[in-house]
Amino acid sequence: MADVPQPGLDRLVDFRSGPVLAGVVPDQNPLIAVTAAHLSAALGQSVVHLGYVDTSRYTVEELPDGTVHHAALDPDADAGDWHEVRSGLEIQIGEALAGSGVSWKLWYLAGRPDRSLTHLARALDASLIVVGSRSQIGMRRIRELAEGSIANHLAHHQHRPVLTVPVEAIDWKDARAPWRP
Structure with missing residues (x-):
């Protein structure tokens, strides 16, 4: 069994040293991209990197610069379907980040979101990864409980900090605590 590099002081990432990477999806709340852009600006970065992982496609080859075939x-x-998805995302991101003062780059990835975002973060030497939280309503919540969240997978399988942006809040009285039966 191979040793997995572990988080530690020797691997601590200076937030100002690398770009911010955010995971995005079509029709996502713009709060994730805007939060990543504001964070990039606050850290002195002029570009925010946005990665979309198309789970209906698989990675044939990962290239050192972060792109994939x-x-x-x-x-x-x-x-040609993926070109339409990419174009739609570019429009969506352009509208969300208009006037933010930060330029952006969209990366079109494939396969598992946690693995693909980790590969891109390594290639960019990203200082952190920003993702959105999932909805707490209905089937989406059941799916997250069964599969786990992307944020949780990222937090356990690579050494960069993960910022989870809440996109939906639940009243405290309606929330079920995981430690309660």
Whole structure:
């Protein structure tokens, strides 16, 4: 079994040393991208990096600069579909970050979000990763309990800090605590 590099003082990341990387998805609350852009500006970074991981595609090759060659899981899928998704994301991000004073770069990735964002963070030498929280309502909450959140997977499988941006709040009286039966 190979040794996994562990977080420690020798691996501590100076927040001003590398860019901020945020995980984004289509039609996501713009709060995640805007928070990442504001954080980038506060840390003296002129560019915020935004990574979208298309889970309907798989990574064929990870390149050292963070880009990936990818292919559809479904061999009958329209090869141009991902271009439309990317274009839609670019419009969405452009609108969200207009006037922020920070430029941005979108990275189109494939496969598992936690692994893909970790690869990109390593390639960029990102200082931290920003992701949004999931909805606490209905089937999405059940799915998160079964699969775990991307933020949780990132926090346990790489050494960079992970900032989770809340996109939905629940009244304290309605929340079930995980330590209660």
